[in-house]
Amino acid sequence: MVKKNILDFAEMKRKREKVTWITAYDFPTASLVEQAGMDMILVGDSVGMVVYGYPGTIPVTMDQMIYHTEAVRRGAPNTFVIGDMPFLSYQKSVEDAITNAGRFYKEAGADAIKLEGGKRVIPQIQGIVNSGMVVVGHIGLTPQSSAQLGGFKAQGNTAEQAMTLLEDAKAIEAAGGSLLLVEGVPPETGKIITEALSIPVYGIGAGPYCDGQVLIVSDMLGIFEIFTPKFVKKYANLADVMRQAFREYVREVREGKFPTPAHCYKMRAGEKEKLEEMLKEIL
Ligand code: KIV
Numbered sequence: 001m002v003k004k005n006i007l008d009f010a011e012m013k014r015k016r017e018k019v020t021w022i023t024a025y026d027f028p029t030a031s032l033v034e035q036a037g038m039d040m041i042l043v044g045d046s047v048g049m050v051v052y053g054y055p056g057t058i059p060v061t062m063d064q065m066i067y068h069t070e071a072v073r074r075g076a077p078n079t080f081v082i083g084d085m086p087f088l089s090y091q092k093s094v095e096d097a098i099t100n101a102g103r104f105y106k107e108a109g110a111d112a113i114k115l116e117g118g119k120r121v122i123p124q125i126q127g128i129v130n131s132g133m134v135v136v137g138h139i140g141l142t143p144q145s146s147a148q149l150g151g152f153k154a155q156g157n158t159a160e161q162a163m164t165l166l167e168d169a170k171a172i173e174a175a176g177g178s179l180l181l182v183e184g185v186p187p188e189t190g191k192i193i194t195e196a197l198s199i200p201v202y203g204i205g206a207g208p209y210c211d212g213q214v215l216i217v218s219d220m221l222g223i224f225e226i227f228t229p230k231f232v233k234k235y236a237n238l239a240d241v242m243r244q245a246f247r248e249y250v251r252e253v254r255e256g257k258f259p260t261p262a263h264c265y266k267m268r269a270g271e272k273e274k275l276e277e278m279l280k281e282i283l
Contacts, residue, residue: 003078004039005111006134006178012039012211013200019212021082021202022220025051025068029217030075040080042114042214043069045087045144049226050218057143060086062100069108082136083110087144090115090124097124098131105133114181116142118168122175129176137172139165140206141184152229154205156185162192169193169201181214182206184231205231 012019021040024030025047033041047068048060069083083104090097097115104110112134115121125135140155149155156165165185172180180201182190187207194201194210203210215232218224222237252258267275 001034001037001078003111004080009039009080009179009200009211013198019200019202021212021214023047023214023216023218024072024076025217027071027075030072030079030081033217034076034079038079039212040082041072041076042082043072043084043110044114044216045084046216046218048086050216050224056146058087062086062089062103065089066103066108069104069110073109080111081109082112082114083108085113085115090121091117094123094127097121098127101128101133101135102131112136112178114138116144118165119171122171125172125175125177134179135172135175135177136179136181137169137177138181138183139168139172140182140189152184154184154186156182156189162186162189165189166193166196169197173197173199182210184229205229 009019019039021042022033022038023042023044023046024033025043030041043065045057045060045065047064048054048057051068052060052064054060065083065086069081073081085097085100085104089100101113104113113128114136115124115128116138118137118139125137128135141149141152143152146152156162162185165182169180169182178199180193180197180199182193182201182203184205185203185207187209190201190203190206191209194203200211202212202214204214204216216224219228219232220235222234222239223242225239228234249258
């Protein structure tokens with residue numbers, strides 16, 4: 001499988017071919033995602049909620065993001081990997097933004113970085129792009145500013161808000177953003193943004209008209225049970241599968257049914273008898 005790049009994604013938009021991506025945070029998941037032929041992987045700061053159990057994404061650090069991105073890169077060497085810039089890794093200054101975006105490239109082998117926000121992060125987007133990196137914008141429901149949004153709430157559901165998001169989207173495109181993610185908006189809003197931009201626009205909870213879709217892996221596999229956003233489709237219920245496996249293991253160990261000889265290493269020929277002789281001498 002050949003790794004796709006931003007030219008491929010632009011071409012896919014022209015041909016109206018949908019792009020598929022998903023989040024991943026570790027080596028085995030990334031490897032399975034690559035085997036399934038996914039176009040790209042986002043190492044999202046959602047790791048804070050679905051892996052670390054934080055109530056939101058705010059506590060996530062750059063170091064955590066780098067560890068997870070490195071693991072994903074190793075698991076999916078031929079898939080386009082996006083590193084997600086965590087809270088306060090880019091908001092304070094353009095210099096911070098370039099330095100931290102660069103860490104995803106230099107330390108973790110990412111192919112692009114994603115950051116949240118519209119017009120207010122344009123200088124950061126320009127700085128990162130001028131440094132030779134690929135930027136994915138993220139507008140709509142932006143979890144890092146959920147306190148300002150009044151929680152994890154749908155956005156762009158009035159004509160005025162939709163127009164504001166469209167302005168943000170156009171500003172990101174003009175600043176050099178190569179791809180755009182729109183989260184938590186009605187399909188009408190997702191559609192006007194997708195049609196107005198020449199760069200690919202992808203959706204999570206933004207309806208069917210976007211150029212592609214992303215989901216959070218733990219949501220779509222049914223592992224994360226704290227809450228499930230309306231836009232999630234569960235393609236599996238791994239929580240039930242895992243609970244069942246854990247219960248069976250506990251029962252079998254307690255009942256002496258595991259391990260069996262099939263799970264045990266063998267002594268070398270003649271060594272068992274030798275060991276018994278040696279033990280006789282000391283016991
Ligand atoms: O952090 C994340 O997983 C995200 C999702 C909205 C895709 O940004």
